[in-house]
Structure formats: C-alpha cells, structure tokens
Amino acid sequence: METEKGSRNDPLVDGDPGGEQLPQPEVADIELVKVLQALGDPVRLWLLKVYADGDQYSCRPGALGLDHLHKSTVSHHMRILRESGVTSTRVVGRNRYVRLRREDLDARFPGLLDALIGALPY
Amino acid sequence: METEKGSRNDPLVDGDPGGEQLPQPEVADIELVKVLQALGDPVRLWLLKVYADGDQYSCRPGALGLDHLHKSTVSHHMRILRESGVTSTRVVGRNRYVRLRREDLDARFPGLLDALIGALPY
C-alpha cells in the first residue's frame, strides 16, 4: 500500500497524528508522588526538556539526545513517563508520537509544569 | 545548670532558635533532580505538608504523624530532605528545629514550591 496519510518526512502539524493511544492514567488518577518519582531521574528530566521543546515522532536514543543509552533503556524511561501521566504516546506506523500532557497536568497541578520547565538546568 | 535560653515548652517565636546548623547545600548547589528525588516518596511528601504548615521542634515520629515508622527511618528521611536542600535543621538541646527553606527554594526554582504545596493530596 502507498502512504495515504503522510510519510515520515511530513512536517509536524497541529492536528491528530492518528494511531492508537498507548495506555495512560486518567487526569484525575495522576498522582503527584508518581510524577515526582518519574522526574527524579536525570534521564527523564532530560526528556522533559526535550518534550517541552516540542513533540517528537521518534523514540530512537539518537533522536532524543540519549545516544549513550540502549534503546530498551529508553523504552523503559518512556513507559515510566507515560504511566505516571507526564507524556502521551500514539503509535504511528513504526514510530511513536510522544507529547507532553500539558493541559492535563496544568488542570491537575496548576503551575507545576511551568515551574518545573523553568527550573530545568539545560 | 538551669535553663537559660528557654525551656522546651516555650512558644515558637519567629527569631533565631539558636543551636548549630546541620550541613546543607548552598542555594546555588541545590539540584532540581535531587529535590524531585527527595519528594518522590510518600513519607517525604507527607513531611513537606507538615513543614509547609509550620516549623517543627521535634523529629519524633509521633510528633510528625509518622507513628507507624521507626525513629531511625524518620531520621533517614529527614537527612535526605536536608541534604537535597528542602529543609534546614538546627540542633536545639536534644531536639531538632526543622523548617522549610522557602526563600532559598523560591530563589532557586521560582514558583516550584508553591505549586508543589498546592498539589499535595492532603
């Protein structure tokens, strides 16, 4: 089949990237202690910076500035971020479209995400 | 010797409680990842609430609402909070005068502490 909804080189658009959403907690079920636990790690704090700068279509270590880590390790970190409620992931082809859950986090913990992003050492 | 600088039943005053300050990081050396690591634990997140409500003159588990924990465990948590830069501790007699480092944290990570306290589930 030909590519009907856009090839991988298409520019990032605002709309729905399509694909199936990976399991994640409801807004009301996001727990502060789990968010802090998720972000209390150098690698995942780095990923917060990456996703604060924009959505990503790839989880490749190289694409995320994590070339020193094995891809299974990165996958592990992505899962923790998603299951804690920090990020949202959609399966698009063989890639994963990952974004920060800004509105959900702002609704649940007002001001927290902005303060965290502003406090990043990068 | 008689009590010359106030007995343990004196009311809490705003001024210097006296005593020697336990080692803690300089403001500029407070690291975000260590603060998040420190607060990414149910017990220490509870202690954040306790100290957000006011300074404490005791580290006894019962005085902190941690009756289910051994005193050495509480001491361990207090150390992590202090060494991460969240709290400040002074030795006063046989007690410890512990307080939140509000101004230091506000200076280093503007808005973070308020957002965290506002997000507490207690």
Place this chain on the structure above:
DNA sequence: GGTGCTGTTTGATGGTTGTCAAACAGTTTC
C-alpha cells in the same frame, strides 16, 4: 516477500533504597 528499521518485552545484574533493630551520643531532669 525479504530486508531493514523502530520499538517492546524478558531476563540478568549490579546498585540504590526504605525499613527495622540495636548500639550509641547528648541533653534534660530528678
């Protein structure tokens, strides 16, 4: 359709952590 790419899962491993118990050090009080 086969090859290559992206990402997940499982297992193994070394390091970290939360907890308790016991011993210890200062301090207060009698």
Place this chain on the structure above:
DNA sequence: GAAACTGTTTGACAACCATCAAACAGCACC
C-alpha cells in the same frame, strides 16, 4: 550521677531500579 528522652549511626535485609543484551513483533521500503 542516674534515669529518661531525642535523635544519629551502623548493619542487615528485602524490594526496587537503571541498565544492557537478546529475542521478538510490526511496519516500511525496495
């Protein structure tokens, strides 16, 4: 000075965690 109290330190132990490697699954592209 002895007894009681507060808190620290050390050791032990189970649970958890970050990491890698290998195997696997789904998709893309030729």
